[in-house]
Every structure is written in C-alpha cells, then in structure tokens.
Amino acid sequence: MRRLTLALLCTLTLIGAPAQASAGPRPMEVFSEDGTITRVPVDLPEPRLRARLAPTATVTPVEVNGDPANRIDLTFLGDGYTAADQASYSAQVADTWARMTAKEPFRTYRELFNVWQVNVVSPVSGVTGDPTADVVKDTPLGAQFWCDGLERLLCVDIDAARAHAALAPGMDQIAVLANTTKYGGAGYTEEELVTFAGGHALGAEILPHELGHSLGDLADEYPYWAFPGDGSRYEGPELAEANVTIKNAEQMTAERAKWWRWLGSPTPDGGVTGAFEGAYYTQYGAFRPSDNSLMRSLRREFNSVGREKMIAEFFEIARPIDAHTPNTSPVPRQSTLAITTLPVEGLTVRWFKNGHEMADWRGRTSVRAVGGGNGGTFRVEVSHTTPDVRDPAHLAGPLTQSVTWTVKGNH
Ligand SMILES: [Zn+2]
Known part of the structure; x- marks a missing residue:
C-alpha cells in the first residue's frame, strides 16, 4: 500500500516537474587508463522520466560498522546488471571495497565506514556505448559511454542514481558500477557521485581520488584543464583547499600557512613534502605538496597533507x-x-x-x-x-x- 502511494505521488510530480539543472556544460573529471586525470566541460545527457519514478531495489549491507548517524556511508549502485548478473555485481563491489581499504587512510579508518549495496536489477545486460557508440541499452540508471562524445566518459542519469541510492540507510558518497569490462568512468565532483567500469581492473581506482574531493575537500593537483603544457598561470587569490596554495615554501614557513608543518618531511606518495609548482588546473602559479599524489594521478597514495585532511574530515562525520x-x-x-x-x-x-x-x-x-x-x-x-x-x-x-x-x- 505504501509503495502504491509513493508511486502515485511520483507520477503526479512528473507533471510540470522541473528538468534536472543542466544549464550549460559542467566540469567533470575524465580518467585515462595510464592514470592521467583531466577536467573537461561536459554537456550532460538529458535526464529521463524514469528517474522520477519510485525506484525499487533490495539493499545489501556489505559492511556495517555502526549507526549510520555516526558513520561515513558509502553506497554502491550497479547499472546494466540483470538478475543473472547480480552475483558478478556483488563480487565487483566486494573487490572495490577491498582495494579501497588496502589504501591509507581508509585502511586504518575502515571502521568509520558503512558500506551499502543497492541491487538495481536491469532488464538488459551491459550499458550504452559498449563496445561501440551505436550500442544503446535501456538500463535503470542510464549509464553510457561516449558521454558528450568522449568514449571513456561514463555518465549516468544523476536523478535516477540519487533516487536509488536513497534506498540505502545513508549516502555520503555514491559509487555507480557499470556492467562492462571497457575502461571508463567519471567524477561528478559537485554531486558526490562517481562512476566506473565494474569489470575493469583499474575502474575502482577512481573511487579513492573522488573521495579525496567529496570527503576531504581536496583540490586536484594536476595542472591541466584539458591539455598538458598549456602554459596557463594561476593569478587569483589564495586557494581555499588544504593541498593547494599560491605560496612557495619560504612564504609558507614565514607565514605559518598551509602545510608549513609538513615541509621537509617524507610523504607517503614518495619524496619529501615541499612546494611543487603546477596544480589546480594551471601549469604555473599554484603549488602542490608533493610530486605525484593520488590527487594528481590514479593508483598513487595521498600525500601527507591530503591524508591529514582526509582523517580530519572523517572525524567530522564519525565523531x-x-x-x-x-x-x-x-x-x-x-x-x-x-x-x-x-x-x-x-x-x-x-x-x-x-x-x-x-x-x-x-x-x-x-x-x-x-x-x-x-x-x-x-x-x-x-x-x-x-x-x-x-x-x-x-x-x-x-x-x-x-x-x-x-x-x-x-x-
Ligand atoms: Zn579530481
């Protein structure tokens, strides 16, 4: 009875419901197979009506370490997995979580997280754009490669993803696995949502980088907007994020600013903490704490500055x-x-x-x-x-x- 009422309500809201905010292109992250990350403006696909229908799916607790009110809730969704594909989906979620908790600071603070898996059953197996651009699959979350013409950019219907994620007891971060072995993914930095290929070994590596944004409020440490070596220079005011600055090492020390406490200390991603020029989508004028952390390339570690900020933010949610x-x-x-x-x-x-x-x-x-x-x-x-x-x-x-x-x- 309750479900019927919900469905009716949702059908009613279809009439005159505003379209998903999609005024112009929005910045999204694209991840190359070699670990390089770029940020590009993307025209997102039109949301579909199905997104506003009441979703139904079972929820599996993957790992529950406490009351959702005092834990960081990570919610997995799958798209393009039929009933017969659900076992494969479960295995891919487990593998993703295992990879994530092999990396610090998630390893040490694993028990601050709850992990939920929403079992979205698709009528068709696979997703749109796999293997080629002409392949179209009508899946519940609308996952699609070739988003805005970029083959490896894997978009989803944001409304549909959020509606399904809301079935879980908590959602501080949504991770959408697509049923594909084709490499691809996307970081919706404003939505606390990430997508990746569930069946590709490198897919899951996107997740900890995106958690750097969504949980740690960390900036990107890579220098390029769309193309490396563009000679761009940052000339704005001091940056808000903990891991980027317009100050060099001498200025940080003199002003006791940003990561001055870490300067000269070894950092988990290799080398010694300093002020490395090139960050925040510009080649010059913005500095990062280390040569090549996870906020610059995939399959790396957070640097000391990023790790410190992540832990602080973990404890903002899990007291x-x-x-x-x-x-x-x-x-x-x-x-x-x-x-x-x-x-x-x-x-x-x-x-x-x-x-x-x-x-x-x-x-x-x-x-x-x-x-x-x-x-x-x-x-x-x-x-x-x-x-x-x-x-x-x-x-x-x-x-x-x-x-x-x-x-x-x-x-
Ligand atoms: Zn990023």
Whole structure:
C-alpha cells in the first residue's frame, strides 16, 4: 500500500516537474587508463522520466560498522546488471571495497565506514556505448559511454542514481558500477557521485581520488584543464583547499600557512613534502605538496597533507563518541555515566569532575557519579591522536569530543 502511494505521488510530480539543472556544460573529471586525470566541460545527457519514478531495489549491507548517524556511508549502485548478473555485481563491489581499504587512510579508518549495496536489477545486460557508440541499452540508471562524445566518459542519469541510492540507510558518497569490462568512468565532483567500469581492473581506482574531493575537500593537483603544457598561470587569490596554495615554501614557513608543518618531511606518495609548482588546473602559479599524489594521478597514495585532511574530515562525520548515557537533564548522584567510543586505535579517554581531571579514571568508558558535589559536573573528553595529523586545530576540533553531565543538587 505504501509503495502504491509513493508511486502515485511520483507520477503526479512528473507533471510540470522541473528538468534536472543542466544549464550549460559542467566540469567533470575524465580518467585515462595510464592514470592521467583531466577536467573537461561536459554537456550532460538529458535526464529521463524514469528517474522520477519510485525506484525499487533490495539493499545489501556489505559492511556495517555502526549507526549510520555516526558513520561515513558509502553506497554502491550497479547499472546494466540483470538478475543473472547480480552475483558478478556483488563480487565487483566486494573487490572495490577491498582495494579501497588496502589504501591509507581508509585502511586504518575502515571502521568509520558503512558500506551499502543497492541491487538495481536491469532488464538488459551491459550499458550504452559498449563496445561501440551505436550500442544503446535501456538500463535503470542510464549509464553510457561516449558521454558528450568522449568514449571513456561514463555518465549516468544523476536523478535516477540519487533516487536509488536513497534506498540505502545513508549516502555520503555514491559509487555507480557499470556492467562492462571497457575502461571508463567519471567524477561528478559537485554531486558526490562517481562512476566506473565494474569489470575493469583499474575502474575502482577512481573511487579513492573522488573521495579525496567529496570527503576531504581536496583540490586536484594536476595542472591541466584539458591539455598538458598549456602554459596557463594561476593569478587569483589564495586557494581555499588544504593541498593547494599560491605560496612557495619560504612564504609558507614565514607565514605559518598551509602545510608549513609538513615541509621537509617524507610523504607517503614518495619524496619529501615541499612546494611543487603546477596544480589546480594551471601549469604555473599554484603549488602542490608533493610530486605525484593520488590527487594528481590514479593508483598513487595521498600525500601527507591530503591524508591529514582526509582523517580530519572523517572525524567530522564519525565523531569519537559513538553513544553516551543521557545528559539532557541533570542526573542523580551515584548514576553510572557511560560512553561507547569509535572502534579505532589511538583514543584517549579522560574524565573531569568540576573541571579537575580524575586521573584514576583515565581510559574508562563507565564511571559512577560519586562526590559530584552540589550541582557539580562530570565531563568526559575523548581524543584521537595519530602522527598523520599535526594541525592542532584538527586535533582539538574534529578529533576531540566531550560530553558533560550535571549532577542533581541535594534538595
Ligand atoms: Zn579530481
């Protein structure tokens, strides 16, 4: 009954529903098989009416590490997989997740993620444009190669993808696998959506780069808009993202700006952190922290600066304290005050009574509110530390969380 009502509502909204915002070309990322990334303006295909119909699909929890309210939710969709192809789809999702969690910082912080798989069943196997431009398949998400004339650019119907992803309990990032062995993909940087070939060994490598944008707010460190060596120069104001700057190493050190804390330190993608010219789609005038990180080429590691920012952003979504006993109103004396923390290494738990640390309670996740005094307070502070995060603002910010309980006075 509920499903029928939803379908009716959605049919009604078809009438006069505004078309998907598609005013002019939008920037999208194209990934070459050799790992090179470029950014090009793309005219997206027209959305189709099916996108606004109520989607139906089952959802498989691939890996659930906690309440979606305090986890980063990664939602996989498949397009062009028939009922008979679903086992293959499941295997490709598992492989993608395994590759992602082999790479830092996802490996260390794996348990901050939930992974969901929406089982979209297609009436036809395969997707449009595979193997050649004249092949058309009517699949639920409209995946298609040759998007805007670019063979390796794999577009989808964004509305249809979002509607299906909404079937999962959470979606901080949507990853669409297309049922194909033909190399291709796309990064919808404004949509927190990525597409790639589910059956190509390199397809999944696109995902961690896109998570660098969607989760880490990282900039691209490659210098080209569409073609390398174009002589372009960045002449605008200082850049907002953590991993690009208009300052050279001397200026960063003098001004304590950007990644000055990392200058001269080894970086996980190789070499030493410095100021390398060429980033943010320009050849000159913008600097990146390392020679060739994942934000510049596929199949690389994040550099120290990118890794630090990713971890900080992970903790913005997945807070150090998973749950705690209620503190919205004063608690009786002798109450048990308890927390559960994120399942990660490197957490410190400290308790404070009326502002003074109870050193004996360090590391405990449950205490008794004893001797709180008249209207006193108990506060617990959970903080995560790692050598991968140096910025005190991150350490005191997203990597730390406190909860305070007020104890009822004696009346
Ligand atoms: Zn990018």
